[in-house]
Amino acid sequence: MSIKILEKKVLADVSASRIVQIKVPSSDIAKKAKAGQFIVLMARPEGERIPLTIADIDVGKTTLTIIFQEAGLTTRLLSKLEAGDSLYALAGPLGQPTEIHKYGKVIIVGGGVGIAEIYPVAKAFKEAGNQVTTILGARTKELLILEQELKKVSDNFYITTDDGSFGKKGFVTDILKDLLVSCVKPEVYNLVYAVGPIPMMRKIAETTKPFNVKTLVSLNALMVDATGMCGCCRVSVGGQTRFSCVDGPEFDAHLVDWDELIKRNNIYREKEQHICKLLIK
Amino acid sequence: MRKEPVKIKEIDAKTRAGNFNEVVLGYSEDEALCEAGRCLQCKNPLCISGCPVGIDIKTFLHKITQKDYAGAYNTIREKNNFPSICGRVCPAEYQCRIACVLSKKGQPFATPQAINIHFLERFAGDYGMRCSVSAPSARNSGLKLKKVAVVGSGPAGLCCAGELARAGIKVIMFEGLHKLGGVLRYGIPPFRLPRNILDCEIESLKNMGVEFVPNFIVGKNKDLEELFKDGFAAVFLGLGAGIPSFLGIKGENLCNIYSANEFLTRVNLMSAYEFPKAHSPVNIGKSMVVIGGGNTAMDAARCALRLQLMNGIAPNTTILYRRSEVELPARRLEIEHAKEEGVQFRLLVKPQEFMGDENGFVRRLHCLQCELGEPDSSGRRKPLEIPGSDFEVDCDVAVVAIGLKANQILTKVTPALKTDKYGDVIVEPETMETSIKNVFAGGDIVGGEGTVIEAMGMAKKAAGAIIERLK
Numbered sequence: 001m002s003i004k005i006l007e008k009k010v011l012a013d014v015s016a017s018r019i020v021q022i023k024v025p026s027s028d029i030a031k032k033a034k035a036g037q038f039i040v041l042m043a044r045p046e047g048e049r050i051p052l053t054i055a056d057i058d059v060g061k062t063t064l065t066i067i068f069q070e071a072g073l074t075t076r077l078l079s080k081l082e083a084g085d086s087l088y089a090l091a092g093p094l095g096q097p098t099e100i101h102k103y104g105k106v107i108i109v110g111g112g113v114g115i116a117e118i119y120p121v122a123k124a125f126k127e128a129g130n131q132v133t134t135i136l137g138a139r140t141k142e143l144l145i146l147e148q149e150l151k152k153v154s155d156n157f158y159i160t161t162d163d164g165s166f167g168k169k170g171f172v173t174d175i176l177k178d179l180l181v182s183c184v185k186p187e188v189y190n191l192v193y194a195v196g197p198i199p200m201m202r203k204i205a206e207t208t209k210p211f212n213v214k215t216l217v218s219l220n221a222l223m224v225d226a227t228g229m230c231g232c233c234r235v236s237v238g239g240q241t242r243f244s245c246v247d248g249p250e251f252d253a254h255l256v257d258w259d260e261l262i263k264r265n266n267i268y269r270e271k272e273q274h275i276c277k278l279l280i281k
Numbered sequence: 282m283r284k285e286p287v288k289i290k291e292i293d294a295k296t297r298a299g300n301f302n303e304v305v306l307g308y309s310e311d312e313a314l315c316e317a318g319r320c321l322q323c324k325n326p327l328c329i330s331g332c333p334v335g336i337d338i339k340t341f342l343h344k345i346t347q348k349d350y351a352g353a354y355n356t357i358r359e360k361n362n363f364p365s366i367c368g369r370v371c372p373a374e375y376q377c378r379i380a381c382v383l384s385k386k387g388q389p390f391a392t393p394q395a396i397n398i399h400f401l402e403r404f405a406g407d408y409g410m411r412c413s414v415s416a417p418s419a420r421n422s423g424l425k426l427k428k429v430a431v432v433g434s435g436p437a438g439l440c441c442a443g444e445l446a447r448a449g450i451k452v453i454m455f456e457g458l459h460k461l462g463g464v465l466r467y468g469i470p471p472f473r474l475p476r477n478i479l480d481c482e483i484e485s486l487k488n489m490g491v492e493f494v495p496n497f498i499v500g501k502n503k504d505l506e507e508l509f510k511d512g513f514a515a516v517f518l519g520l521g522a523g524i525p526s527f528l529g530i531k532g533e534n535l536c537n538i539y540s541a542n543e544f545l546t547r548v549n550l551m552s553a554y555e556f557p558k559a560h561s562p563v564n565i566g567k568s569m570v571v572i573g574g575g576n577t578a579m580d581a582a583r584c585a586l587r588l589q590l591m592n593g594i595a596p597n598t599t600i601l602y603r604r605s606e607v608e609l610p611a612r613r614l615e616i617e618h619a620k621e622e623g624v625q626f627r628l629l630v631k632p633q634e635f636m637g638d639e640n641g642f643v644r645r646l647h648c649l650q651c652e653l654g655e656p657d658s659s660g661r662r663k664p665l666e667i668p669g670s671d672f673e674v675d676c677d678v679a680v681v682a683i684g685l686k687a688n689q690i691l692t693k694v695t696p697a698l699k700t701d702k703y704g705d706v707i708v709e710p711e712t713m714e715t716s717i718k719n720v721f722a723g724g725d726i727v728g729g730e731g732t733v734i735e736a737m738g739m740a741k742k743a744a745g746a747i748i749e750r751l752k
Contacts, residue, residue: 028502042459048551048561049459073560089459091496224551224561227457227498227690229467229523230543234534241527241534246690260534263641267536271562278557 111196368403435463437724523688
């Protein structure tokens with residue numbers, strides 16, 4: 001039961017860390033998937049099971065779009081596959097969907113490949129009648145993805161790059177802070193939703209905390225089965241152990257134990273480096 | 282004068298601890314004849330009542346003594362579709378063997394004098410597999426047009442599928458993972474249940490017409506209502522006990538503290554012992570600690586020890602258990618094997634807190650010594666902490682093997698499916714039917730954690746009720 005890749009597109013290609021988009025058929029997943037959910041896939045029979053967010057679903061609900069950045073071994077092997085090549089396994093939709101309803105004013109922040117994850121959420125928030133303000137951040141202009149798509153579903157739209165090559169030079173949190181400072185009651189923001197590298201999400205949590213704005217983040221904890229069986233993805237949220245795969249992946253950013261998450265995501269760093277050296281030519 | 286039990290051949294402890302090959306080699310024909318010949322062929326065979334699926338042990342042992350191995354195989358298959366699996370993983374010393382009249386009475390488990398029924402079951406099972414003895418065929422062709430969904434491909438699901446297929450029912454089996462077998466695949470290591478045996482037994486279901494759908498999560502891809510809409514006449518839920526329990530002590534989320542499910546899934550399902558040939562990693566420590574005393578704990582400890590030896594690390598794996606040796610719930614054979622291979626046991630120990638280094642990796646485990654008090658609700662003597670008996674053990678990888686809770690992926694999205702306070706599915710004990718009509722359940726999702734054969738016993742009962750319903 002292999003899954004043929006229908007399309008492949010390299011969205012960004014900078015300094016040996018490409019961002020790649022693939023489209024795969026799976027009506028069983030597409031029919032059920034909601035914004036915020038993810039799939040788990042195996043590129044090869046001997047490969048790892050890795051979780052990846054569902055970035056988009058076609059109108060007919062027969063295909064999934066998945067966007068990933070080359071990071072560890074599996075994403076590097078995956079990015080070598082072309083249209084017509086097959087995945088070994090694909091399962092989903094997993095995790096709890098984003099709670100979509102009318103909050104009012106929503107700020108959505110995406111950093112790096114995390115932008116792929118906020119796209120379906122931004123779309124759903126917009127459809128639910130929210131005023132959507134989107135802030136995208138990337139290291140440099142070439143790494144910025146889905147700019148046009150997100151612009152379309154946003155009422156307000158900001159871009160930052162670390163090097164200033166596009167949009168405002170600086171970090172997403174600079175804009176976020178400005179927005180939160182400048183808004184006057186009762187025109188306050190009701191929700192901040194952020195996905196990106198852990199340091200970014202942590203900084204966002206720190207930024208929104210003093211303003212008392214509900215802040216959700218989608219965590220990228222390590223997983224194996226991704227159905228609640230192993231507990232590899234456990235995170236401490238408000239002092240309680242939760243499984244990212246079945247309780248998350250979204251949690252209250254102000255309650256996440258970020259130090260623990262960073263450490264747990266480094267459990268296999270040595271082994272990852274070793275196997276990448278061996279297998280990636 | 283009664284003959285002595287025939288000892289089973291095993292790979293010597295030193296050799297086997299360095300790889301994942303099967304430890305127990307099984308009986309040769311002569312050995313099987315000799316062991317089966319010890320059976321007294323009791324007029325009222327108690328052993329059968331000890332078997333959760335009621336295998337006609339007396340008859341199959343007799344058939345072995347007559348060298349009618351295919352007959353022995355078929356006798357077992359009448360009640361159990363997976364003799365090669367059960368012959369390897371059944372805790373026979375608590376089941377058929379303790380009921381054997383040759384076993385000394387009043388013991389917590391069978392004594393060595395009891396007939397080695399499990400080894401003979403394995404002998405017959407492997408004979409059937411090797412010689413492609415065809416399984417008893419479909420009995421009830423009137424059910425050919427009926428379609429039943431089996432959810433989960435672990436022991437309960439496999440057993441139910443086999444029973445239904447044999448009655449001529451079309452079975453589609455859904456499995457969430459990429460490979461079939463459930464706990465037999467992700468939980469039980471290859472040195473106890475070789476993968477070719479598991480594959481063969483599953484293949485035999487395929488030959489009976491069972492269709493497998495891996496990577497399909499009922500409750501996510503489709504709910505029960507949709508399955509019925511798709512034309513399934515009944516559904517069997519063999520969802521398993523999927524969620525690992527943790528100790529709930531300080532420091533438990535430090536790096537390199539695994540649930541047994543995660544550790545074993547990485548090693549068994551994902552073949553992490555072949556890293557980097559297989560890509561999923563597992564970390565191997567210099568002082569590996571396994572907490573718990575069941576079969577899962579033994580499996581985890583024996584895997585840990587093998588990983589150490591295979592990676593040039595001096596073997597140092599310790600099982601910590603809060604009661605004493607006699608209360609260890611594991612199969613006696615696994616305990617012996619673990620000991621022979623060099624797993625250390627520290628008994629009457631209760632972990633209190635994990636302590637780590639600056640990078641968040643576990644380094645030490647603070648424990649208290651226990652003594653046994655009065656029996657608790659389980660009937661076993663309750664471990665009581667001895668105040669002031671604090672001590673620490675080195676621990677750079679820990680595996681928590683203290684049990685599992687119900688898998689909730691389906692039950693959470695199916696409010697009509699009644700569950701108890703543990704999240705286990707409530708069934709009518711006679712039929713295994715759940716609170717939803719035509720939905721049946723068995724295995725760990727019903728009884729909490731049990732053995733492979735207990736799961737099969739429930740699945741068989743459910744299959745019988747499904748067949749009755751569909752007639």
